[in-house]
Amino acid sequence: xxxxxxxxxxxxxxxxxxxxxxxxxxxxxxxxxxxxxxxxxxxxxxxxxxxxxxxxxxxxxxxxxxxxxxxxxxxxxxxxxxxxxxxxxxxxxxxxxxxxxxxxxxxxxxxxxxxxxxxxxxxxxxxxxxxxxxxxxxxxxxxxxxxxxxxxxxxxxxxxxxxxxxxxxxxxxxxxxxxxxxxxxxxxxxxxxxxxxxxxxxxxxxxxxxxxxxxxxxxxxxxxxxxxxxxxxxxxxxxxxxxxxxxxxxxxxxxxxxxxxxxxxxxxxxxxxxxxxxxxxxxxxxxxxxxxxxxxxxxxxxxxxxxxxxxxxxxxxxxxxxxxxxxxxxxxxxxxxxxxxxxxxxx
Amino acid sequence: xxxxxxxxxxxxxxxxxxxxxxxxxxxxxxxxxxxxxxxxxxxxxxxxxxxxxxxxxxxxxxxxxxxxxxxxxxxxxxxxxxxxxxxxxxxxxxxxxxxxxxxxxxxxxxxxxxxxxxxxxxxx
Numbered sequence: 307x308x309x310x311x312x313x314x315x316x317x318x319x320x321x322x323x324x325x326x327x328x329x330x331x332x333x334x335x336x337x338x339x340x341x342x343x344x345x346x347x348x349x350x351x352x353x354x355x356x357x358x359x360x361x362x363x364x365x366x367x368x369x370x371x372x373x374x375x376x377x378x379x380x381x382x383x384x385x386x387x388x389x390x391x392x393x394x395x396x397x398x399x400x401x402x403x404x405x406x407x408x409x410x411x412x413x414x415x416x417x418x419x420x421x422x423x424x425x426x427x428x429x430x431x432x433x434x435x436x437x438x439x440x441x442x443x444x445x446x447x448x449x450x451x452x453x454x455x456x457x458x459x460x461x462x463x464x465x466x467x468x469x470x471x472x473x474x475x476x477x478x479x480x481x482x483x484x485x486x487x488x489x490x491x492x493x494x495x496x497x498x499x500x501x502x503x504x505x506x507x508x509x510x511x512x513x514x515x516x517x518x519x520x521x522x523x524x525x526x527x528x529x530x531x532x533x534x535x536x537x538x539x540x541x542x543x544x545x546x547x548x549x550x551x552x553x554x555x556x557x558x559x560x561x562x563x564x565x566x567x568x569x570x571x572x573x574x575x576x577x578x579x580x581x582x583x584x585x586x587x588x589x590x591x592x593x594x595x596x597x598x599x600x601x602x603x604x605x606x607x608x609x610x611x612x613x614x615x616x617x618x619x620x621x622x623x624x625x626x627x628x629x630x631x632x633x634x635x636x637x638x639x640x641x642x643x644x645x646x647x648x649x650x651x652x653x
Numbered sequence: 654x655x656x657x658x659x660x661x662x663x664x665x666x667x668x669x670x671x672x673x674x675x676x677x678x679x680x681x682x683x684x685x686x687x688x689x690x691x692x693x694x695x696x697x698x699x700x701x702x703x704x705x706x707x708x709x710x711x712x713x714x715x716x717x718x719x720x721x722x723x724x725x726x727x728x729x730x731x732x733x734x735x736x737x738x739x740x741x742x743x744x745x746x747x748x749x750x751x752x753x754x755x756x757x758x759x760x761x762x763x764x765x766x767x768x769x770x771x772x773x774x775x776x777x
Contacts, residue, residue: 485742
């Protein structure tokens with residue numbers, strides 16, 4: 307494999323940065339690929355951790371590879387195959403999974419050709435055979451690579467409890483044979499709802515306690531759009547994509563000099579105009595499908611009203627009232643009721 | 654993967670609560686189900702059990718065996734049948750479970766096999 311850098315010595319800090327960069331941008335992609343063939347997330351995690359460790363050892367000497375992601379994938383696949391082979395020797399019966407993992411060829415890896423199996427991983431995490439309350443944490447953990455500790459903090463439960471529940475869910479995926487696959491056409495409507503709920507969960511939890519909020523918002527948006535494109539005629543999928551886009555658009559104005567700035571006091575000039583346009587386009591797409599307004603579309607429409615302040619300079623309170631009343635009718639959550647009460651009292 | 658589909662349903666037939674036509678409809682449905690599984694090449698074995706009133710239990714108590722009738726657990730649904738199938742994954746197994754005729758009358762449990770005995774040896 308050709309290396310971009312001098313093979314003699316790459317500074318350790320540079321190696322760490324490259325490895326961390328690869329971990330941040332491709333953790334979920336690599337994990338999804340590794341786990342898809344075996345359905346064993348725990349094994350894939352171990353293999354990936356080994357690969358990162360090996361990178362920290364060998365990259366300072368051999369240089370950072372031209373394609374760090376492909377390098378990590380190959381090393382992790384080797385590791386995974388070794389573990390499966392030794393397990394197969396122990397039980398005398400060859401494990402099916404061990405045979406299906408192909409030998410990696412480092413020279414032929416094209417980063418653009420590495421398939422994205424995150425969507426399949428998402429459907430596995432949000433499978434109805436997995437307890438509903440662990441689906442979002444499991445998704446955050448596997449697709450986004452958050453540590454159990456950080457997720458526990460966001461969900462306000464003890465770290466040991468969260469870690470245990472995550473391990474149990476991962477074991478259950480393997481034990482019950484939950485597929486890493488897109489559901490059949492017949493199963494799709496129900497399964498899609500679970501996936502949307504789980505993606506929505508990443509948006510509603512307390513992000514202040516989690517690091518790297520910005521990159522996660524764009525990842526959530528990417529997943530929502532990918533899910534929406536998968537089933538183009540499902541308005542709620544586009545509604546969720548619109549909701550995340552419009553909400554993230556205001557992120558730059560939400561924290562100024564370390565302090566939280568509420569809706570009404572935000573400086574609209576800090577909002578991301580590109581994301582607002584993107585969100586509005588998704589929302590129009592959802593509305594054009596002409597079905598009764600679901601929860602995500604309504605929440606996105608509420609975001610849209612707020613974003614409109616950038617254009618008009620004021621907030622249309624009547625529109626907000628109508629939308630919040632509709633939202634409370636469709637999804638009477640505590641948050642929605644509190645928000646409605648706030649808008650009503652503000653009038 | 655190998656899955657066992659466990660059918661639980663109320664034992665109405667045993668108490669003469671169903672007329673002959675209803676019994677025949679049920680039998681025909683089970684016949685169709687087994688034939689469909691067989692034709693798809695996934696059926697490994699199928700058992701429809703006699704009512705739980707025909708159960709006899711053996712228990713080891715203080716180094717001795719105790720044999721008794723029952724158990725007659727006070728639950729509405731009882732284990733009534735078992736289908737062992739080979740399916741690629743849980744979704745495929747659930748697909749078959751949904752087609753079990755008894756799903757109209759009671760819960761259908763889907764459980765993967767850990768290990769099974771075949772040709773004189775335990776195999777995974």
